[in-house]
Amino acid sequence: MIGEQSVFIVDDDESFLNAARRVFRSAGFRVETFESAGAFLSAYRPCDEACLILDLRMPGVGGLELLERLRERQIDLPVIIYTGNADVPVTVRAMQAGAFSVVEKPFSDELLIARVREAIASSRTRRVRNATIAEARAKLAALTEREREIARCLADGLSAPQIGARLGISARTVEAHRANLFRRLDVTSIAIVARLMLWADLGGD
Template sequence: MISEQSVFIVDDDASFRNAVQRVFRSAGFRVETFESAAAFLSGYQPCDEACLILDLRMPEVGGLELLERLRQRQIDLPVIIYTGNADVPVTVRAMQTGAFAVVEKPFSDELLIERVRDAITSSRMRRARNATIAEARAKLAGLTEREREIARCLAEGFSAPQIGAQLGISARTVEAHRANLFRKLDVTSIATVAQLVLWADLGDG
């Protein structure tokens, strides 16, 4: 996996492609260019810190179609589309398909660089959030069904006697389950259990 920040440029216009490449290389990015959607799909190597910049209108496969193919292949990469005519229907469709932004030509180099940096930052934060959700759900999945019930009750602020009354078991049994789930989750406080439950629930949103 490539760790440095990368920019992928897809455009059938070689002169424009090269111009954008110079802009981003001078700004410190690693840059790869592709003359078509097909070339990108066959040559793309996944990386964590990256952004795809692509032209809306290209022969054979246009920007929106490429964006849809990326989503179908579950390629998690922020995308900025640029066009000479960013009308409302095109912009709406691009955003609904998953584009981070739509930029209308002519645009300044500074604006494009800023959009790319924003896209990479947003993608990084989203990946971190998803990783936290996945970790919380995996930890809770390691509990028994009863332990998960008690974990949720603890997260809602119920005491052992209240949980026991709700579940039809004794407070002592609740405390035994609580000790077990604390051990399995490797936590020492109800607050941490509540955080795990919250993150796991976010995964359903």
């Protein structure tokens, strides 16, 4: 079940903050507003199901610099930037810095709400994916090097005799290693082993 969704808004324009607070609260979001990047960074506490909306140009720390600080602190939070001039270079820089979306003024309340919901959904999908990858890697890390070699061969669809020929061991030894790795991974089929290998590989280096 999806819990309460939060929206953090950073802008030095108090009238915009007040209007945005009303809009998002009426749409069912929990809303926190901040008049500067520093105020947000000081008050932020990690939470799931959240999105940050911020102005590109603000006194002191602007939107792009705040994005960079979030990445430096490894704060995994989807960010939507809005600006009065979303030209190509600005948009590219923002996306490279990790922004989920760049919205150009003037924009409708409906558009901004839709973008926030998309950003939160995308972040949720990414968290689930990363957790699955981490779990697969942790399980495979518990295997011995030989068991991982055999797990890879099993995932490639090789039979015990074929694996034995490839690794220079007997088919019986392969079967023993297979039984051990099945027990360590707590799985009952080669298909599950193959899926674990696939998820582990998706994470890259």
